[in-house]
Amino acid sequence: MNNLQLEMLLNDTLSPQLIKDYCPNGLQVEGKSEVKKIVTGVTASKALIEKAIELNADALLVHHGYFWKGENEAIRGMKGTRIRQLIKHDINLLAYHLPLDIHPELGNNAQLAKRLGIKVEGGLEGHPQSVAMYGSLAEALSGDQLAQRISQVLSRAPLHIAPEMADKPIKKVAWCTGGGQDYIELAAAQGMDAFISGEISERTTYSARELNIHYFSAGHHATERYGVKALGEWLAAEHGFEVEFVDIDNPV
Structure with missing residues (x-):
């Protein structure tokens, strides 16, 4: 082509x-x-x-x-x-x-949700172009259980900041791959039990504790591997390209 x-x-x-x-x-x-x-x-x-x-x-x-x-x-x-x-x-x-973050099927957010077993319910900002999304787990998990699931899926342990009520169960989840940590306040305002992103800022720790919401920092690179990989697989399957995904190690 x-x-x-x-x-x-x-x-x-x-x-x-x-x-x-x-x-x-x-x-x-x-x-x-x-x-x-x-x-x-x-x-x-x-x-x-x-x-x-x-x-x-x-x-x-x-x-x-x-x-x-x-x-x-x-x-x-x-x-x-x-x-x-x-x-x-x-x-x-x-x-x-x-555009690759928000695509409803091939996007980073959609692909991360698929791997973590989160049912996508909509955009956190209330419109289809929302960079952050929200959904629900099939059954409630503890903070440690969700951290373990993220670790297994991404092959890296996330940084988990627990809220003041550390044993708060997690059913409703919002997330934004990459550097979306500042959506945590919107997630908390909309009644989410947990928020997942790639990065964390110093202020995020206090936000999670004081807003009573679990926060998981799972790595910018790790959370954004799957959109471009899915896009390449689609190009290969639907349009006949020879495609190879290359994952360059990045601990951030």
């Missing part, structure tokens, strides 16, 4: 025009016109680019690309090194940030 046709296909699927984002979504670095082999991954790091080169990829599809709002526009230093490698090897870079 032509690289511009691939971008159109992904835009039609993820609808980036419906959400305001912090970076451009779609084709960020143009490479060869014909795309057959795609490597997918979370972040367009140097290590992931080198792996795409090694695998003879025509395109690299990621969740975290480049050209973020507020960053230095100059293509130099670390960013320059990365982009030069992409251009030198004629590799297309396609990136989808918030």
Whole structure:
């Protein structure tokens, strides 16, 4: 498929025009016109680019690309090194940030819920483009039990901040993959028993305790592996691309 046709296909699927984002979504670095082999991954790091080169990829599809709002526009230093490698090897870079978080089937939030056994009930902000979601567990769990489930699914132990009522059972859950810790107050206001995200801030600890809500910090990278992986699997199954997901280790 032509690289511009691939971008159109992904835009039609993820609808980036419906959400305001912090970076451009779609084709960020143009490479060869014909795309057959795609490597997918979370972040367009140097290590992931080198792996795409090694695998003879025509395109690299990621969740975290480049050209973020507020960053230095100059293509130099670390960013320059990365982009030069992409251009030198004629590799297309396609990136989808918030549109890949919120997609109802392929998105990071939906994929995390599927793996954790959470029934999705809606957007925490009350609209379909909500970056945070809420739902329910089939049966109530303790904080330790949910932490154990997260650890088993993500292969890493989450940081669990228990509320003042530490034995509070968990049935209603809200979550936002990546850096969504500040949705905890909205989750608590809407009666959630727990909130799951990737990162934690110093203030989040006090919010969880004082708002009587369990908080689980499960890793930005770990919670956002599954959207781009699902998107790649869809491209392979529905459109015949050769796709390989590469997970570059990241403890954060």
